[in-house]
Amino acid sequence: MQGSAFRELPHVVILGGGFAGLYAVRALKNAPLRITLIDRRNHHLFQPLLYQVATAALAAPDIAEPIRKVFRRQRNVTVLLAEATSIDLQNRRVLLADGEVTYDRLVVATGSTHAYFGQDEWSRHAPGLKSIEDAFEIRRRVLSAFEAAEREDDPGEQRVWLTFVVVGAGPTGVELAGALREIAQRTLARDFRNFDPRETRVILIEGADRVLPPFPKELSRKARMLLEKRGVEVRTSRVVTGVDGEGVSIGDERIQARTVLWAAGVRASSLAKSLGVALDEQGRVLVKPDLSVPGHPEVFVVGDLAAVKQDGGWVPGMAPAAIQEGRHAALNIRRSIEGKPCLPFQYRDRGMLATIGRSSAVAAIGPFRFSGFLAWTLWLVVHIVWLIGFRNRLVVLFEWTWAYLTFQRSARVILDRPLGGPETLSPPTDAPSRRAADRPRLAKTEESDSDNG
């Protein structure tokens, strides 16, 4: 489909279609380059709104745009659905799960995944939130817990089904906790006959001494106040020491809960290791100021995979930083091909935003700090503007307006569990129950088939 002159152009390979990779490719529009963008998924995921898919407020397609569609008019780009397994810096090639590809310039932007403080077995009981499938799994667990509570007559067991624990109080943890209370308080208020959803407990646990640790202290205080006003139980300076199918341990303390969500700790993509260069303790590549890999000026690492030092601190692992780094790597590729020297990256802090829920958010923009309705409006506008795809912006705007007016959430669909996930949650069946004669009765089985089996 592309001419032979095109085939002679320098080949730029970009690994990962997240914020960093996507904006790197965009910034190379019209450049005399052959670009190959490789991702193992067919879609760019708008991570900042993924928690809304998990909490049934949005459908997956609203925040997942096919990468191929994003670049259908940028003719110097080929998009490939493939999984990169390692990078061979010496021979300038990327090994794929089912092939290989060589490059003249490489941008590695494969991001991060969640980490469980080295306790990988916790993942079974406390799903994290990185992919659409993760979001569906969290949605399934949350909605299924209310379904199980409806079928349970033992008040103690019912309480365990109606206790939700969120580990980690960064923006995602705060947003999840706020949304869970909203679901219980508003969305499901009329839906059950055997319990009152408003009795649902949501407990947010954070190891640091405040919620939203990267934010200014006064906003952390404000966010905590807003969470507590909504009924979220906030516990800071508490480190989780155990997670199983029946709850969470924090040292000597035990919280009985059948739904635990993980929003603490990330680990860089394992592709970083194959580079054979120095990594930080999170597995991120310690890049040079121009974002290249030490000793390999033709290879750039950007986004969550890069550890970028600046003014004595680290550039935060957030979408705005990833976008800026992606664009900067593109600039340096253009310059290097024109024979110009690469420029050092300069992060510009555009501010920080986190929402607690309906009409409630905190914001730090330059010297300004604000919270409440104004911050929430700002949060809405920023997320609509940065969402990829005009149709998605319209639909999300509609969904938010609808949800604001009706208190409903439109994506309350429980899907079957995806391959490789932990077993199906089901109501515990060994608990004694008080039962009416023809209320549906749960069978007694010898062993519980709940998640702790």
Place this chain on the structure above:
Amino acid sequence: MQGSAFRELPHVVILGGGFAGLYAVRALKNAPLRITLIDRRNHHLFQPLLYQVATAALAAPDIAEPIRKVFRRQRNVTVLLAEATSIDLQNRRVLLADGEVTYDRLVVATGSTHAYFGQDEWSRHAPGLKSIEDAFEIRRRVLSAFEAAEREDDPGEQRVWLTFVVVGAGPTGVELAGALREIAQRTLARDFRNFDPRETRVILIEGADRVLPPFPKELSRKARMLLEKRGVEVRTSRVVTGVDGEGVSIGDERIQARTVLWAAGVRASSLAKSLGVALDEQGRVLVKPDLSVPGHPEVFVVGDLAAVKQDGGWVPGMAPAAIQEGRHAALNIRRSIEGKPCLPFQYRDRGMLATIGRSSAVAAIGPFRFSGFLAWTLWLVVHIVWLIGFRNRLVVLFEWTWAYLTFQRSARVILDRPLGGPETLSPPTDAPSRRAADRPRLAKTEESDSDNG
């Protein structure tokens, strides 16, 4: 949550929240009854638009409404997420996978599933379309086939990836085939660099001598013409004799294709067998004219699970019939509780509609037959009106308008394969290929890891 007087009311159990079950419950609004609606899924699925989820035109939540939400204001209903495994007519109880429930009146509306002419092993290679997960699987296969074609350099192999076979030319098969050609012709037209999606072949195979067999003959002819105009290859009077990972056999003829979709043959839900009454050859319950089970006036069977004789023929297994039957069972329950005799069911044929795609449909309403834009408009209106949930109507209307103007489909998200499905489709890796030096190359492996392995 409900008082003790309520607990003394007659208990009506309804199995299945499809069209028949849902409209039965609705028709019992304000009746002095205690109703329990049981479904193994938490959502009512608007089946007539499921093919649009499969072909990436709609998101799942647009056509899946939580049953619990539908009835949140109908206070005489309790909704339970549970799986009915058998019915004990003697003791008036339903056995669940994890318990049991007794009834005074029972409505069985658990529908049908797809059947493979007794060749269950075909299901692995040719997914049918009954659930959201089925739709995701079809979407995944269709979109992944185009992705594999982009990575394939051998023109022969590319052709096999770009050949789609739909087995069965009822409304669903016709709709799927039409949508596949539209995706190839319009939606993906600019998206690939290594092949032209417009070369995609779509072959529709039907055992009967015409497409849309239940429709008037002149509309079958018209539908075939409309399909062929769009580039669908239609083969009637042809019975599939084999399906595997490499294609379809029709007697001596062989069609090489890596994506086969199943829209032929249904089998009634296995719950029918546990009743111990006479079934027809599709496993449906031969009900009495009042829709009750012979010998059990307190049990009604409705929807796809019921074989209802009328005027010498059978009432068709379509949504309008299911809705009418559900409502009629509700009427007879009200009457029997008031001590009045049950009335025989009278099916009113409201007409038939099927769409071939953009601006193209066929309709038979009473004595009128029409096709083209007018029939298509009618199809749109009818489906919007009958869709459950006001928000869903607005969103689907928006999606259709958007798709009409842009030729795009908004739900092009490939999800990981759900539990229990066949293995991952992957590009065949043993075919010789012509390759440019730094085009991504597929690794050679000893055995093909394609679906026929």
